[in-house]
Amino acid sequence: MNTKSMVTILGVTYGFIGILPLFIGDSSILMRILTMILIWSVVASCWDLIMGYAGIFSFGQVAFYVIGAYSSAILSVSLGVSPILSIFLAGIITAAIGVIIGLPCLKLAGPYIALVTFAFQLALEPFLKGPLGKAIGSGGSRGIISVPPIHFFGMNFSSSELVPFFYFAFVLTLICSAVIVVILKSHWGTAFLALKDSEDFAASLGVSAFKYKLLVFGITSFITGLFGAIYVHYVGILSTRMLSMEVFTVLLIMIVVGGIGQYPGVVLGAVFTVTANELLRPMGIYRLLIMGGLVVVVVLLLPDGVTGLIKKISDLRLRKKERHPVEMRGSGEMKESGETQGSTL
Amino acid sequence: MFIEIIEVIISGLLNGSVYALMAIGLALVYGVTKAFNFAYGSFYTMGGYFAWTLLVSLGVKGGYYTVFLTAIPFLFVVGFFLEKVLISPLRKRSDWQMKAMMLTLGLSLFLDIGYIATFGPRLKSLPDIVEGTIDIGPFAFMNQDIVIFILSITGLLCFAWVLNNTRVGMAVQAVAQNPIGAQIVGIPKDRVFAATFAISTIMVGIGGILLSQKNFVNPQASTGIMIKAWVITAFGGMGSIKGSLYAALIIGMLEAFVGYYLGMIHIEVAVLTLLLITLAFRPQGLMGRE
Amino acid sequence: MMLNIENLNAYYGQAHVLKDVSISVNKGEVVVMLGPNGHGKSTLLKSICGMVNSKRGRISYKDQDIIKLPSEKIVNMGITYIAENRELFPYMSVVENLKLGAYSKNARKHEKKNMEKVFSLFPRLAERKKQYASTMSGGEAKMLAIARGLMSNADFLAIDEPALGLQPNLRVEVARIIKEINKQGKTILVVEQNIPQITDLADKLYVLEEGHITFEGSKDDALDNDNLKEIFLGM
Numbered sequence: 001m002n003t004k005s006m007v008t009i010l011g012v013t014y015g016f017i018g019i020l021p022l023f024i025g026d027s028s029i030l031m032r033i034l035t036m037i038l039i040w041s042v043v044a045s046c047w048d049l050i051m052g053y054a055g056i057f058s059f060g061q062v063a064f065y066v067i068g069a070y071s072s073a074i075l076s077v078s079l080g081v082s083p084i085l086s087i088f089l090a091g092i093i094t095a096a097i098g099v100i101i102g103l104p105c106l107k108l109a110g111p112y113i114a115l116v117t118f119a120f121q122l123a124l125e126p127f128l129k130g131p132l133g134k135a136i137g138s139g140g141s142r143g144i145i146s147v148p149p150i151h152f153f154g155m156n157f158s159s160s161e162l163v164p165f166f167y168f169a170f171v172l173t174l175i176c177s178a179v180i181v182v183i184l185k186s187h188w189g190t191a192f193l194a195l196k197d198s199e200d201f202a203a204s205l206g207v208s209a210f211k212y213k214l215l216v217f218g219i220t221s222f223i224t225g226l227f228g229a230i231y232v233h234y235v236g237i238l239s240t241r242m243l244s245m246e247v248f249t250v251l252l253i254m255i256v257v258g259g260i261g262q263y264p265g266v267v268l269g270a271v272f273t274v275t276a277n278e279l280l281r282p283m284g285i286y287r288l289l290i291m292g293g294l295v296v297v298v299v300l301l302l303p304d305g306v307t308g309l310i311k312k313i314s315d316l317r318l319r320k321k322e323r324h325p326v327e328m329r330g331s332g333e334m335k336e337s338g339e340t341q342g343s344t345l
Numbered sequence: 346m347f348i349e350i351i352e353v354i355i356s357g358l359l360n361g362s363v364y365a366l367m368a369i370g371l372a373l374v375y376g377v378t379k380a381f382n383f384a385y386g387s388f389y390t391m392g393g394y395f396a397w398t399l400l401v402s403l404g405v406k407g408g409y410y411t412v413f414l415t416a417i418p419f420l421f422v423v424g425f426f427l428e429k430v431l432i433s434p435l436r437k438r439s440d441w442q443m444k445a446m447m448l449t450l451g452l453s454l455f456l457d458i459g460y461i462a463t464f465g466p467r468l469k470s471l472p473d474i475v476e477g478t479i480d481i482g483p484f485a486f487m488n489q490d491i492v493i494f495i496l497s498i499t500g501l502l503c504f505a506w507v508l509n510n511t512r513v514g515m516a517v518q519a520v521a522q523n524p525i526g527a528q529i530v531g532i533p534k535d536r537v538f539a540a541t542f543a544i545s546t547i548m549v550g551i552g553g554i555l556l557s558q559k560n561f562v563n564p565q566a567s568t569g570i571m572i573k574a575w576v577i578t579a580f581g582g583m584g585s586i587k588g589s590l591y592a593a594l595i596i597g598m599l600e601a602f603v604g605y606y607l608g609m610i611h612i613e614v615a616v617l618t619l620l621l622i623t624l625a626f627r628p629q630g631l632m633g634r635e
Numbered sequence: 636m637m638l639n640i641e642n643l644n645a646y647y648g649q650a651h652v653l654k655d656v657s658i659s660v661n662k663g664e665v666v667v668m669l670g671p672n673g674h675g676k677s678t679l680l681k682s683i684c685g686m687v688n689s690k691r692g693r694i695s696y697k698d699q700d701i702i703k704l705p706s707e708k709i710v711n712m713g714i715t716y717i718a719e720n721r722e723l724f725p726y727m728s729v730v731e732n733l734k735l736g737a738y739s740k741n742a743r744k745h746e747k748k749n750m751e752k753v754f755s756l757f758p759r760l761a762e763r764k765k766q767y768a769s770t771m772s773g774g775e776a777k778m779l780a781i782a783r784g785l786m787s788n789a790d791f792l793a794i795d796e797p798a799l800g801l802q803p804n805l806r807v808e809v810a811r812i813i814k815e816i817n818k819q820g821k822t823i824l825v826v827e828q829n830i831p832q833i834t835d836l837a838d839k840l841y842v843l844e845e846g847h848i849t850f851e852g853s854k855d856d857a858l859d860n861d862n863l864k865e866i867f868l869g870m
Contacts, residue, residue, distance in 0.1 A: 057443065104624070108624060109583075110442065110443075111375070112579055112628070114446065115575050119572055119620070120617075122572055122613065126614065127614070130610055246454075249454045252450060286458075288458040289455060291451075292454030292455030292457075293451070293455045294451070295447060296451045296452050299435070299448040300435070300448065
């Protein structure tokens with residue numbers, strides 16, 4: 001996607017979300033949903049950057065989010081650090097852990113990365129609940145209650161002040177989205193695309209896969225940790241429930257619906273998923289059943305998510321306009337399995 | 346002291362043998378289809394619920410005999426069609442592996458929640474396959490443990506026999522070693538993919554029937570089992586069947602010793618540490634090729 | 636006519652590799668297809684054998700349209716592809732590779748007989764029955780690939796660059812074997828970048844350049860053709 005349409009879609013989506021509080025600012029339910037859309041859209045965008053662009057099968061995104069949340073909560077509750085400072089420290093801590101995990105991981109083959117990062121998430125829960133976690137102030141299985149709100153310029157940003165918090169998160173969202181766009185459109189973004197096509201080809205261009213991957217892993221971990229941190233100061237309580245498969249799957253759906261590697265599709269995916277998740281909440285357990293089924297159906301029917309669908313529709317229109325018989329088989333949609341593609345023609 | 350150690354070893358061997366059954370199924374699927382099945386653990390639970398439905402809910406005649414005789418075709422059909430309907434269409438795309446991971450992750454949530462919706466959130470207990478204990482020297486063995494051990498070893502031997510002595514088994518190996526070569530000699534690759542998926546579903550489902558007797562049928566067990574099978578496969582070398590066998594026994598032992606001497610909560614961390622150390626020195630796992 | 640191809644077009648991703656290719660091969664013939672590397676020769680053979688998914692046109696074999704058939708059906712009808720890069724099963728022995736060569740239903744019945752034939756044709760392989768394919772030298776692996784192809788009991792062999800990368804003495808050996816197989820009644824379509832010993836066997840020659848057939852005719856026609864002189868200077 002070119003920069004112009006990328007920025008346009010982002011601008012329209014976030015612009016629309018940004019003015020909504022003027023109309024719905026009184027409804028705490030709607031404001032909460034809107035705020036969560038912002039937070040998840042950034043976390044999911046980071047994941048898309050890692051998986052869809054850098055091609056790292058990382059399944060540790062939720063873990064990084066939770067590490068950010070715990071870091072900031074522990075810093076502010078146990079050490080009395082001001083939340084406005086602790087959220088950035090949390091970002092740095094998460095980035096550092098991201099790099100530490102990334103160092104051994106990024107040299108592994110795809111499935112191993114998925115395994116190690118996913119196992120990392122699974123090991124985080126017993127760690128936080130266990131004696132080691134308690135020693136650093138995780139609060140064990142009770143978690144941390146009464147995390148102080150973010151406070152600066154004499155204002156509180158928390159769940160009791162929904163509109164101010166929304167705009168606080170909004171500003172951070174815009175900044176982080178800008179960072180993501182810059183990364184995608186910079187030399188790095190080009191390098192990722194080259195890496196995606198062929199690691200050998202990229203290596204021949206002098207692109208060091210490892211260096212770029214580690215950098216992007218660090219940056220996305222920072223942003224993810226930051227948003228985990230603002231989330232914890234927003235809700236005020238924290239427990240290891242954040243590490244459940246449910247959170248993981250909901251985040252996954254955003255990418256699946258938006259289209260993996262189709263930024264900013266994932267932002268649209270976040271809007272859809274958070275809203276659908278809330279709308280389905282009265283259905284109790286069937287909500288998750290539907291969400292799980294949704295992943296299956298969307299991956300099968302819309303492999304590139306809504307972005308792919310939009311592209312297909314606009315392609316069709318273009319073709320009609322041109323009245324030009326386009327060779328369908330030549331497009332990327334054709335039936336072809338990687339294995340039958342011999343290297344010699 | 347000596348008797349304790351022997352008992353810990355035996356319990357490690359018992360778990361290890363069932364783990365081997367499950368991990369080898371996963372290693373097989375990965376080796377042949379190159380797809381990572383995140384819903385693998387959910388078929389473990391499926392095996393447990395299948396047995397519970399027959400034995401407790403319906404109270405069928407023949408007990409576990411009926412369970413095994415019906416579970417094998419049932420799990421085969423489930424696995425075969427899931428591969429045909431869900432995984433196979435993805436294969437046309439170049440990024441299908443990531444898509445397959447995502448899809449099976451969604452499927453896993455769907456199945457696990459589906460179990461809770463159907464059977465309720467409570468754990469279900471399965472009757473023991475046999476009752477009583479037997480004394481051998483200073484050791485007292487539960488007959489159930491012995492039967493579970495024998496059944497999982499039998500399962501492994503059957504699997505090895507099928508793989509090495511039947512046409513289907515040779516075809517499976519051929520696809521794993523060289524999919525293009527397999528196509529050249531006229532092996533129907535798509536059918537082999539589906540059959541492999543189905544065989545692995547049987548293996549993990551049977552694992553579920555065997556272990557759920559001791560650990561209850563638990564709708565939330567899936568993720569843990571999936572990770573365990575996966576860790577074992579990665580530890581042994583993705584796609585290496587022999588590697589998975591050794592890895593399963595080592596991890597079974599490790600769990601038994603750590604659980605006995607340090608406490609159950611340290612098991613996960615210990616297993617993960619072992620995996621990370623192994624991968625740091627041998628990224629391809631114990632017996633992986635290349 | 637054994638194999639007849641009309642207006643075949645084939646694609647790899649965005650690339651249009653074969654453009655309206657039409658060829659025909661008669662029973663008992665050796666047809667040699669020449670052309671530079673990367674101009675679609677392998678794609679043509681793979682298309683015949685059902686290993687290229689996006690293609691259109693007509694491919695008929697023994698008067699049956701086979702363009703839509705999956706590779707396993709085509710193998711069973713008696714067409715075998717012998718790959719340039721061999722595509723053996725690396726962690727299987729020579730015998731196991733050969734047995735898998737006879738995987739299709741029609742080949743299974745003749746497995747024993749074909750195994751004997753193959754070992755008499757390739758005495759070197761008979762000495763190495765238990766050896767893993769991955770441990771064989773390039774020349775031996777090539778022989779094994781051809782032998783595995785013969786195990787399929789096919790009437791029609793599509794052979795992809797059989798002499799590529801081989802020592803001159805082995806090229807002669809490969810040419811001898813192709814001649815021998817042909818004498819035993821197999822129809823052969825072989826793709827080459829002009830190995831004289833093999834071109835010499837041709838009953839008919841085609842030249843494939845940039846996806847088009849640019850020449851069709853006998854060896855003598857080819858020698859008369861000025862445009863082909865360049866290609867044949869190496870002869």
